[in-house]
Amino acid sequence: MSVWIEFLGYQAVWFAAVIAAGHGHWWPGALAAALFVAIQLAVAPRRSALLRLLAAALLAGAIVDGALALSGLARYAAAWPSPQFAPLWILGLWCAFATTLLRSLRPLRHRPALAALLGLIGAPLAYSGAARGFGAVAFAEPAWHGLLALALGWAAALPWLARVGRDGARGACVAASGAGA
16 A cells, blocks of 8 residues: 555545534544555555554544543543543544554654654644544543653654554564564
């Protein structure tokens, strides 16, 4: 899969998730994310590395978005299974995004400061777009509190996810070469 196809595929997942959530439906975003992840798994040269990265993304999403929901700093539309937890569609977005760390966002794997900066700036922009354009999320007033918490959460999570992706890819390369035997 080319970098551009992956990039466009992830964008399609993002739009499917936030538009559907804004209309009160959690399942289209979860389904789009699941299909995207399934395709990524099918073409992944190192499925075990991608599976580890997906598990890490689920954990990071549950912590970051779950903390925002539980604290009341953010309210997610289509908040299934519970308004006090990260909704399934947002966890799907975390997983779909994580898959891009192995190809299109690969440079972040060796640049933790850049990954942190992308999380710090990119996450609030994406969530603000989801909030203002589609009503998929709403932040408690003053909104900057929730956006700051979100920015800090992503600034911590993204370098960690990038490292999981880097370490998983390296481990798979060692195993494939037989050097670990």
